[in-house]
Amino acid sequence: MPLAALAGSVKSPNGNLVLTFDASNGIPKYSLTYKGKEVVKPSRMGFELAEDKHTSPEMRHRDLMDGFMVMKEETKEFDETWKPVWGETATIRNHYNELCVTLDQEVMPVRRGPATPGIHERPVTHTRTMIIRFRVYNDGIGFRYEFPQQRSMSYFLIKEEHTEFSMTGDHLAWWLPGDYDTQEQMTIESRLSEIRGRYRQAVNWGNSSVATFSPTGVQTSLQMKTDDGLYINIHEAACLDYATMHLELVDTKTKALTTKLEGSSNKYTPNPTPSNYELPQPFTFVSHLTPDATGLKGAMQTPCNTPWRTIIVSDDARDMLSSNLILNLNEPCKIEDTSWIHPTKYCGVWWEMIVGKSSWNYTDEFPSIKLDEIDWTKAKPNGRHGANNEKVKRYIDFAAKNGLDQVLVEGWNVGWEDWANMWKRDVFDFVTPYPDFDIKMLNEYAHSKGVKLLMHHETSSSTQNYERHIKEAFELMNKYGYDAVKTGYVGDIIPRGDHHYSQSMNNHYLYVIQEAAKHHIMVNSHEATRPTGLCRTYPNLVGGESARGTEYEAFGGNRPDHTCILPFTRLQGGPMDYTPGIFETKLSNWSNNTSWARITIAGSLALYLTMYSPLQMAADLPEHYEKYDDAFQFIRDVACDWDDSRYLEAEPADYITVARKAKGTDNWFVGGKCDENGHESTIKLDFLDKGRKYQCTIYADAKDAHYEKNPKAYTITKKVVKAGDTLKVKEAPGGGFAISLIAQ
């Protein structure tokens, strides 16, 4: 029987957050307060369903939007502490109060053909069950939809998820234009009401948008700030076999959602909403899933559930960065033996290709390449191929000398002559090296020096081809002693028409992670879907890109505040392979590239702390590091796995300061990074062991340092400090600092 009470609420363990659920009129809605202040106004939850020729009659024309009865409400408290395989802290507490609401929806019977004469036809009412599970933490909430196995709904198709996030006002937001295929745009800072007006600018910035869908469509994680100082972050957790979610701001004038017209680059059309769809409040975001090639957004089989929709809330920006909400909402580790998973510092034959000084491809001889028709030993070398034996050995020597664990080599395998955006399925085989890359010799040489090579699999987004070759590719890695792969998904997805963030592609990325785990291989996935904390469940997913990385410093540049935004947005779901460490920021100093990195050397050092990742690259060329060896000392020293982390200062797009305790040691490292306005950082050393002395080395911007005018001006100061001391460090415009504190 339906419950009399149609509303329930649950508080966070500390009482600050109160989640209220309401299903009056049969429409599921939730709302949220923080310390008594409204954070999310009553917001609808539900699904518009799609139909196809196989949809049963009673399932037609009936969405999961209304007509629900609350059958059951259950609450529970959960408190555990778990140990990540790698992370910012040695342990993570997972403490929440849960509200689980079981909803039933009656589906009207459909007359199936003429009744048998003489037999009175008794219509049978079908009931469908949907569960909404809320978890309320001290740092925010997560909720998801669950569909138990049920005969009346074994399979269903999602046309659109209509989860609302109704904001209380015209908040400040840091957003990327919603896009089915890229997350590599520059972040725009604006009021919610300005999104539509600044959308064109956002799309055109750096010319990196690919498949936008609405002039008020934005990506998650979306960081906001209210006028009364509340920080709100919307994202998702545990996106598994489900399409990646975007957010679409409801137009407050037309009160309709808009969607881009198919096949047109500039026209948007009102998106027909379900007839029974109540128009949302102003400043309401509605979920917008990534479609597949047919426009479908989900093919579901019960039992199943959606990813968690997450809202992190605090009046302290630092809590946004230390939150473990998204990791906590993921399933525990599914890999039994994790001994082969390890943090990694690496360099690589990469930046000089990005900058344009050497090439991925080996020859310029052919207009196009068919892998099985080329005798590579007879192809004419172009003389610019980066991944050659001599150069790779030079990088191996550099890594060995400086304590770097691995050397990434891109362009080692045949097929780079014409690989992107050609709808070319059989673009790489992932096992055949170019003639000047001796895979056996180079791996043996590396191993003899205590270094490993880091594999590179650019798929050119031909996922069908990658899946056909993946087993042989991983077997090759096992054979030669690689234990990590950087995967890439540049260009349009094959099968054609699919998108980088669709349900099927998210399933593909997971398939790769799982197959890699079987072969004890760590994965660093570039251009894949933005992470949602899956690295808790699959800790061999040690990194990813899924945002605008350092490579864009060679494609026109990133804004100086870029790295003060990413920890609030992209990094919520997991670590990023940002590939920091550019020392020679003016690329024209050593190449024909006129782009330049908008950062100081001290700022570059700071990124090894502010951009948390268990996988950190020293991205610049060995000869550039050799010129500034005293600064490079910090990269040699810095850890990339931690027992503790303390965010000391933070403001989105302005500055971030963090102190981290290196795994298994008593040493601390502190990093601060700021935007184009500079920042004065005051660091209270109250996290140090009392009564102990620390050798402190401060890598700071020189007084006249500046990300454009004087990026290479830094100072290195050494002194002895103790707990309770305070350090003051000035960060230059676009600069930062890095500090090592070695326990004596």
Next chain:
Amino acid sequence: MPLAALAGSVKSPNGNLVLTFDASNGIPKYSLTYKGKEVVKPSRMGFELAEDKHTSPEMRHRDLMDGFMVMKEETKEFDETWKPVWGETATIRNHYNELCVTLDQEVMPVRRGPATPGIHERPVTHTRTMIIRFRVYNDGIGFRYEFPQQRSMSYFLIKEEHTEFSMTGDHLAWWLPGDYDTQEQMTIESRLSEIRGRYRQAVNWGNSSVATFSPTGVQTSLQMKTDDGLYINIHEAACLDYATMHLELVDTKTKALTTKLEGSSNKYTPNPTPSNYELPQPFTFVSHLTPDATGLKGAMQTPCNTPWRTIIVSDDARDMLSSNLILNLNEPCKIEDTSWIHPTKYCGVWWEMIVGKSSWNYTDEFPSIKLDEIDWTKAKPNGRHGANNEKVKRYIDFAAKNGLDQVLVEGWNVGWEDWANMWKRDVFDFVTPYPDFDIKMLNEYAHSKGVKLLMHHETSSSTQNYERHIKEAFELMNKYGYDAVKTGYVGDIIPRGDHHYSQSMNNHYLYVIQEAAKHHIMVNSHEATRPTGLCRTYPNLVGGESARGTEYEAFGGNRPDHTCILPFTRLQGGPMDYTPGIFETKLSNWSNNTSWARITIAGSLALYLTMYSPLQMAADLPEHYEKYDDAFQFIRDVACDWDDSRYLEAEPADYITVARKAKGTDNWFVGGKCDENGHESTIKLDFLDKGRKYQCTIYADAKDAHYEKNPKAYTITKKVVKAGDTLKVKEAPGGGFAISLIAQ
């Protein structure tokens, strides 16, 4: 320099066929005569190209339809004799005259941004090269488009191929409605002018159409007959990494092509033709390729070529059946060691599931199944599961006793509880047997009796899932001693939106054949694209379905003339696993199925000869064969590989009589099959060795036999015959006969 001569012609070796090519006005056209009679009127050739965001400016808005200059015309004669691994004859002669025309098309230059000041901009004209290669045989012609590697056209996208086949009149035709996903409709016999009017009937017949596209769209191979007694067959050969071709008859009233509206089941809309497209003559077919999920019909990389477009012509219907044109146009065998490929007679646990007496699935317990979440040993059996140890052993015993080589077992592997049309990707794993199917024991039991099991891989059209599992699946087969697999592609393709006959799916089928060959596995592919002679190149492709098979006798039935049409149409491209041999034609005699097979027992025996295949099933239940063991003797005796074949009588949809000499013996087998009108067959035994006696056994319809009223009335007559003798055999309505001639 362009040639002055804009037309060339080439004759067949015997001079009967004359192919003329003409490119006046820059438009490529071909025409064809047979013994001086016009067969194909001047017909255009070319391509409409698609564009996407990556199309270079000079490639836009420029089709490969006109503006061509003839640069070169080359002719040559070719004559070889090759030995098929298996076939209707021991050797095949490949004898043709070839005309190869090189065409160049100038592409207008496009101004790329503003010219550099002070530098005079000199537009560069790009030239694209297309070659058309014609091969003229005594039995017909083949032609294809070839695109050499060229910098101005490394990649291109095909919107539509516009190859015309302009017929000379309102011929009689045997056609299936064009469909992107099925070929299992009943054939319609009508005049060309009647296609539109009878299209709805064709689509609705047996309710088997899935994705039709035009009310004048038909499939190949298309068999026609002219009023003056000429037989014409249009099909294609060597369809590799290219979309399957349909034919669309141009509407003689609207003079436009029509195409079905997306998303609507009943509405057709005029298909916009290129603006420069000259309206074709009446009775002209135009090629219509199968699209992918985005509507695209081809993604091409030069060097490449299309399949051969084939036209078989003769004034003798028997030549349609003995033609090797399509095999000859395929590449020679690419499998080096073919010793493991062998003709196969088999029975199987199959018909009783098709009829509905037992089930593929093991349990009815769950609304739906997720493979990794079920403990099958604890699932409740439904008691109807066909593939159980006891039954399979019974079939193995039957096969061993009767000299059948293999036993097919469907429903052996987990996942059949909900497998079709659910958009379910992970539907089968192809390696996990149900608890009542002991894969090790059953294979050992079979081998101990000299029999093999025949593997079954139903993919449920989830090709992504099949490709992920295919290596393990084939390794399992190798482990247990299977050497043949029946694959299935029931339901909608996953990735969603793709079609069974698209370029990507054709690539998938080939991938499966090639991977199977690596594991020494023969393939019998059901619901795959219709064959185009690939079995010459990959002789491990021993069979296929790709047409309405015997299973439909349990789904409402096939017309009696059905098997007198298939050899003219479906079998042109390769053998069919028609699964003949139904003796208990009234299914209600032994099941709840009210359908019945429209054939006599003698007719069923005839199919082992008239429906050539190296893979032949005895499809009925062992207990039914045991009841008619004297008739079953023919199935025991008949060969399925041949040194010679002679088509003695033939008329499409009326009758077919063929004599075949069993491989490596002096024995002949003769079979005759007729339609619902019966037939009187006169067989001159002039193919027997002179002066030699033959023990002749005639399995014929009894006098009162009839496919509906008296299907099981047959006679068996034995006598001694010699070369020069004549046999007269009467075939009942829907009947036939079979004769064995054993050399003494």
